[in-house]
Amino acid sequence: MSKELSERKKKILHALVDLYISTGQPVSSSDIQSKYLPEVSSATVRSELSALEALGYIEQPHTSAGRIPLKEAYKFYVDSISASGGGETALTDRETEMIRERFFKRLAHIEDMSKAAAKIISDATNYTSFCIEHSSMDIEIEEVKLVPLKGRKAVVLIVTDKGMLANKAIDLSDDVKDEYVEAASDLLNKVFRGRNLLELESFDLSEIDVEIRGFKDILDEVLNILRIYVSSHSDTVVVEGALKMLDYPEYSSVEDAKAFLSVIEDKDSMAQILSDDGSIELSVRIGKEDNGVDKCAIVTAAYKVGDDVVGQAGVIGPERMDYKKVIGVLELMKETMSKVIDTSTKHITDGRGEY
Amino acid sequence: MSKELSERKKKILHALVDLYISTGQPVSSSDIQSKYLPEVSSATVRSELSALEALGYIEQPHTSAGRIPLKEAYKFYVDSISASGGGETALTDRETEMIRERFFKRLAHIEDMSKAAAKIISDATNYTSFCIEHSSMDIEIEEVKLVPLKGRKAVVLIVTDKGMLANKAIDLSDDVKDEYVEAASDLLNKVFRGRNLLELESFDLSEIDVEIRGFKDILDEVLNILRIYVSSHSDTVVVEGALKMLDYPEYSSVEDAKAFLSVIEDKDSMAQILSDDGSIELSVRIGKEDNGVDKCAIVTAAYKVGDDVVGQAGVIGPERMDYKKVIGVLELMKETMSKVIDTSTKHITDGRGEY
DNA sequence: GCTAGCACTCTCACCCATCGACTGCTAACA
DNA sequence: TGTTAGCAGTCGATGGGTGAGAGTGCTAGC
Numbered sequence: 210m211s212k213e214l215s216e217r218k219k220k221i222l223h224a225l226v227d228l229y230i231s232t233g234q235p236v237s238s239s240d241i242q243s244k245y246l247p248e249v250s251s252a253t254v255r256s257e258l259s260a261l262e263a264l265g266y267i268e269q270p271h272t273s274a275g276r277i278p279l280k281e282a283y284k285f286y287v288d289s290i291s292a293s294g295g296g297e298t299a300l301t302d303r304e305t306e307m308i309r310e311r312f313f314k315r316l317a318h319i320e321d322m323s324k325a326a327a328k329i330i331s332d333a334t335n336y337t338s339f340c341i342e343h344s345s346m347d348i349e350i351e352e353v354k355l356v357p358l359k360g361r362k363a364v365v366l367i368v369t370d371k372g373m374l375a376n377k378a379i380d381l382s383d384d385v386k387d388e389y390v391e392a393a394s395d396l397l398n399k400v401f402r403g404r405n406l407l408e409l410e411s412f413d414l415s416e417i418d419v420e421i422r423g424f425k426d427i428l429d430e431v432l433n434i435l436r437i438y439v440s441s442h443s444d445t446v447v448v449e450g451a452l453k454m455l456d457y458p459e460y461s462s463v464e465d466a467k468a469f470l471s472v473i474e475d476k477d478s479m480a481q482i483l484s485d486d487g488s489i490e491l492s493v494r495i496g497k498e499d500n501g502v503d504k505c506a507i508v509t510a511a512y513k514v515g516d517d518v519v520g521q522a523g524v525i526g527p528e529r530m531d532y533k534k535v536i537g538v539l540e541l542m543k544e545t546m547s548k549v550i551d552t553s554t555k556h557i558t559d560g561r562g563e564y
Numbered sequence: 565m566s567k568e569l570s571e572r573k574k575k576i577l578h579a580l581v582d583l584y585i586s587t588g589q590p591v592s593s594s595d596i597q598s599k600y601l602p603e604v605s606s607a608t609v610r611s612e613l614s615a616l617e618a619l620g621y622i623e624q625p626h627t628s629a630g631r632i633p634l635k636e637a638y639k640f641y642v643d644s645i646s647a648s649g650g651g652e653t654a655l656t657d658r659e660t661e662m663i664r665e666r667f668f669k670r671l672a673h674i675e676d677m678s679k680a681a682a683k684i685i686s687d688a689t690n691y692t693s694f695c696i697e698h699s700s701m702d703i704e705i706e707e708v709k710l711v712p713l714k715g716r717k718a719v720v721l722i723v724t725d726k727g728m729l730a731n732k733a734i735d736l737s738d739d740v741k742d743e744y745v746e747a748a749s750d751l752l753n754k755v756f757r758g759r760n761l762l763e764l765e766s767f768d769l770s771e772i773d774v775e776i777r778g779f780k781d782i783l784d785e786v787l788n789i790l791r792i793y794v795s796s797h798s799d800t801v802v803v804e805g806a807l808k809m810l811d812y813p814e815y816s817s818v819e820d821a822k823a824f825l826s827v828i829e830d831k832d833s834m835a836q837i838l839s840d841d842g843s844i845e846l847s848v849r850i851g852k853e854d855n856g857v858d859k860c861a862i863v864t865a866a867y868k869v870g871d872d873v874v875g876q877a878g879v880i881g882p883e884r885m886d887y888k889k890v891i892g893v894l895e896l897m898k899e900t901m902s903k904v905i906d907t908s909t910k911h912i913t914d915g916r917g918e919y
Numbered sequence: 920g921c922t923a924g925c926a927c928t929c930t931c932a933c934c935c936a937t938c939g940a941c942t943g944c945t946a947a948c949a
Numbered sequence: 950t951g952t953t954a955g956c957a958g959t960c961g962a963t964g965g966g967t968g969a970g971a972g973t974g975c976t977a978g979c
Contacts, residue, residue, distance in 0.1 A: 237941060250953050255942065273941050273960045356711050358723055366721075368713055452829075455822045466818055467810045470825075474807075592972055605922050610973065628929040628972050 214264075219289070220245065221257050222266055226278045226286040230529045233458060235275035278529070283495045283506065287532050291491070299537025308333050308541060322549060323447045326522055326542055331450030333538045336526035337473065339448045341483060343520055346406045346439055353401045353431065355394040357381075363390060365431055367401075379430055393427050400428065409435050446476040459504050459527040472502050473525070483509060488518045491536065491543075495528055506530055510539040512546045519550060569619075574644070575600065576612050577621055581633045581641040585884045588813060590630030633884070638850045638861070642887050646846070654892025663688050663896060677904060678802045681877055681897055686805030688893045691881035692828065694803045696838060698875055701761045701794055708756045708786065710749040712736075718745060720786055722756075734785055748782050755783065756790075764790050801831040814859050814882040827857050828880070838864060843873045846891065846898075850883055861885055865894040867901045874905060 214222065224245035228236045238258055242251040258276055261267050266285065267276040278286070300308075308329060315325040323340035331338035352368040361381045381390070409432070451473050460466045472478050482502065485494075488511055495506045502525065509523035522542055524535045569577065579600035583591045593613055597606040613631055616622050621640065622631040633641070655663075663684060670680040678695035686693035707723040716736045736745075764787070806828050815821045827833050837857065840849075843866055850861045857880065864878035877897055879890045 235941090239941085251941095252943095252953055252955095253951085256952090259943080269942085271960055272943095272958085273939090275941070352714055354711060354713070356709060356721060358709070359707055362723075364721060364723075366711060366719060368717075368719075452822050452826055455818050461818050463810050463816050463818060463821055466821060467807050471807055590972090594972080606972095607922055607924095607974095608920085611921090614974080624973085626929055627927085627974095628970090630972070 218257055218261060221254060222261055222282055222285060223289060225267060225276060226282055229278055230531060233529060235270055235277050237275035280496045283528060287493045290533055290536065299533040300541065305541060308538065309545060312545060322546065323445065326546055327447045327449035330522060330524060330538055330542055331453065334524055334535050335453060336524045336530060337450050337454045338524050339446060339479060341480065341521045342445045343518065344444050345519065348406045350401045350404050353397040355390055355397060357387060357390045365434060393424055396424050397431055406435065406439055409439065444480050446479045448473055448479065454526065457527045469502060483521060491539065504528065508535050508539060510543040512543045514547060514550050573612055573616060576609060577616055577637055577640060578644060580622060580631060581637055584633055585886060588884060590625055590632050592630035635851045638883060642848045645888055645891065654888040655896065660896055663893065664900060667900060677901065678800065681901055682802045682804035685877060685879060685893055685897055686808065689879055689890050690808060691879045691885060692805045692809045693879050694801060694834060696835065696876045697800045698873065699799050700874065703761045705756045705759050708752040710745055710752060712742060712745045720789060748779050751779050752786055761790065761794055764794065799835050801834045803828055803834065809881065812882045824857060838876060846894065859883065863890050863894060865898040867898045869902060869905050
């Protein structure tokens with residue numbers, strides 16, 4: 210690796226990965242020769258292949274078989290793709306248009322962008338895809354209201370700059386009066402308005418220098434609602450097309466399939482697997498066999514608003530995956546999603562009570 | 565079937581199913597003889613077996629193999645279990661206690677009973693389990709409130725006898741005054757208070773003989789919120805332990821596994837599959853191969869409050885499943901859940917905004 | 920009606936020979 | 950020195966053949 214490969218070696222290595230990706234079979238010297246290097250003989254290709262094998266790029270499953278790529282070969286292949294001008298070759302204009310169109314169609318229907326994006330990516334690539342939305346706690350409270358209801362109950366409404374945060378019915382004891390509720394509402398506003406959800410973690414009621422006598426219970430209650438919200442709102446992970454992986458011969462045994470699916474469907478382990486390359490624009494990981502999903506390649510793209518990474522979209526598939534297409538699709542979606550978020554954050558979104 | 569089987573045939577048939585369930589292998593005449601009928605010879609068992617085969621209860625995979633049960637045999641087996649006193653033999657007191665305890669532990673943690681129940685059932689039986697909650701639209705609106713917020717926005721709060729229904733931020737045009745909001749709030753209450761969600765489907769604003777001039781927009785808005793709620797709240801389906809099915813040799817091929825999983829994970833098709841025996845107390849369906857999940861048996865129990873079926877819990881597994889245990893667990897859970905719902909519906913539950 | 924005994928059938932595991940796909944090596948050539 | 954043609958060698962896959970084992974069905978006798 211330290212040494213540069215000769216041009217012909219590069220060409221042969223690239224050809225080998227290409228062929229292996231499309232057929233899944235070990236690639237023979239004559240395959241490469243006939244389809245990629247008609248100007249030399251297969252014997253020449255053979256000697257180059259054994260050199261590449263010595264360098265650790267490829268291997269033979271057995272003596273009388275062709276060669277298959279090793280991780281190093283895939284890395285070389287991916288590098289050579291991204292070096293040669295990125296996605297432009299991978300998707301035709303028509304495909305690009307189709308994907309964009311289908312995405313926006315879905316987006317109008319479903320409220321959730323992650324879901325739509327995961328679906329589109331999985332459909333376009335035919336691999337298992339996922340989306341992670343990094344739950345930003347950078348939310349500012351605009352207004353807190355205690356709304357009295359009939360029958361000694363009340364609702365806490367918390368309005369933020371990102372929409373409605375939560376609402377919860379609480380019981381009031383029998384002796385509270387309307388004035389009390391009103392006063393409490395005012396107090397809540399004084400205490401919480403303008404605060405950021407992030408600061409609430411380390412928020413101590415006793416620091417507040419407002420009149421809280423008599424209102425401690427209700428303050429605690431609201432604080433609790435907010436804390437539960439913060440702690441329960443970890444990153445959301447959406448997986449789409451999990452079963453597609455089973456179409457590939459790499460996962461043709463039920464045990465392997467089961468192992469794969471049980472990792473893939475567990476949101477926590479997914480979040481952990483993907484946390485490594487959270488902020489990398491476009492990351493390709495091949496065969497890190499530490500975490501249950503070995504024999505896999507994971508390609509992720511981070512989508513941003515300004516400089517903030519707000520989520521990741523990605524594909525998980527067999528090592529021999531169609532990297533050209535996958536990278537093309539992910540770059541397209543990254544771009545599209547970044548734009549969508551950028552324009553949509555200016556509007557108030559619908560409220561979602563969460564408990 | 566019209567004819568009654570002899571006692572000995574019944575005994576042999578029961579033994580055969582028992583053995584097949586525990587081993588998964590074709591059962592030979594000598595197996596049955598040595599373990600269940602030591603008083604006769606295997607030749608006798610053999611002649612009985614060929615009689616049972618002629619009657620359509622069992623079959624041989626090939627000439628020199630033992631017998632395996634057909635659907636008729638399973639039906640006979642299940643009938644004979646439920647006839648002989650139901651669950652009492654299936655679960656020990658200790659097991660019953662364990663299951664109950666674990667269920668209530670989970671229930672405290674997770675808000676959602678269906679999820680907890682499905683998890684417990686799947687764990688206890690080692691099969692794929694599911695729970696359906698029939699979304700009852702028999703919900704009465706107790707109070708509607710329009711709460712003004714800063715910045716020309718307002719929130720619609722709908723309180724029902726089952727808890728908080730929904731909240732949504734709406735924009736108000738610039739020229740509305742506080743008095744308008746108050747009046748609108750009053751009107752909304754007049755119109756909707758006491759109404760049942762079911763009647764809203766066929767609700768026509770023009771029928772209302774209250775003053776609606778000037779408030780039509782807001783009434784429409786609220787009506788729309790309610791309608792969206794009703795239409796989007798189809799029955800919720802929870803599936804647990806989907807991958808457990810892959811442990812059984814019936815699904816040892818990836819294609820079969822894939823077909824199974826794709827049906828099982830599609831909430832709609834699940835709901836449809838289970839809609840047939842919605843109200844049956846305890847239903848056992850074996851090998852209805854119409855709907856994608858052939859080679860399966862489905863056992864469902866309906867849980868009720870009073871006379872109303874409010875949900876179903878069930879197990880889906882290979883035809884040769886441990887029916888004794890499954891039926892035992894489902895009856896236990898059915899009972900437990902019915903009680904839980906019965907006592908909990910008296911309290912107001914937490915609100916859940918839904919859009 | 921039951922049973923012992925036996926012939927029959929069918930699967931499964933194993934072995935072996937053959938075939939075909941590639942490679943690596945060698946010798947010759949530009 | 951690099952390239953090529955030719956050839957021997959290696960290994961996996963395929964398919965037929967064989968023997969063991971498991972179970973049955975049938976029959977004759979009790």
